[in-house]
Structure formats: structure tokens, C-alpha cells
Amino acid sequence: MMDSEGKRSNDFYQDVFDLVRLIPKGKVTSYGAIARYLGSASASRMVGWAMNASHKQLPPVPAHRVVNRNGMLSGKMHFPSPDAMQSLLEAEGVKVVDDQIVNFQQHFWNPIDELGFDD
DNA sequence: TTCCTGACTCCAG
């Protein structure tokens, strides 16, 4: 029961949403990068789980800019349409072939490298 | 309450 200050779980989700919203257009990042930035490198699965709930967040979260470490659109099947994610990425200048981002490293946006640790 | 699954990632074979 977290009602006093043990709201880290909630903050984790909020941080994920906030961070994903900070991803510049035409850029993408990985679940692991987000998890690591938040301090939970092993919580990569939780990031994906948070993304599942991101679609109900306001303002909307650009979940299409979040892919796995291989740059593969692992979450495309969870979008309203399986092609929505790819279409959104290509609309931002990110080319996608075979459900995988071309020149992924070139489009990769590392929050730790760009934002660094607040601390 | 417990058990299972998951938009991930790493390591071993």
C-alpha cells in the first residue's frame, strides 16, 4: 500500500511518459535506454508495460518512437493498426524496412547522453 | 492472496 511517499512505481510510469515525450521528432530510443535513465536498467520490460498504458495518457505519448535495442518495431502489433507505428516513423523521416529501423543508430536518441543524470 | 504473462535484454549452447 503506497499512500504516503512510496509512489515510486507511479513516478516510474510518469517518468517514462515524460521522457518519451521529450524524444525529438525523427528520433527514436530503446526501452533499455529509458529504463536505464530512470535508474532501472533491468526494468526494460516495465517500460514496455508503461507504453501499453501510455496510449491513455494525456497528452498522448509518442510510443512509436520507442523500439527495442535492435531498432525493431516490437510494439507495432500493439498499435491501433500494425502499420501505424511504421507510418508514423516514416512520416518523421525515419525509414523502416522489414519492421526494422534503417540506420537505427543514426536516429537513436539516448536520454542519458542528451539529458544526462539529473541527480 | 497466489499464479501467469508480458511493447525487453543478456548469456549460453
Place this chain on the structure above:
DNA sequence: CCTGGAGCCAGGA
């Protein structure tokens, strides 16, 4: 090269 298993934390039945 590809496939399988383990670890991780949270939410749903």
C-alpha cells in the same frame, strides 16, 4: 547464424 532459458517488476484473473 539462430534458438532457448533466466532475470527483471508490475498488473490482471
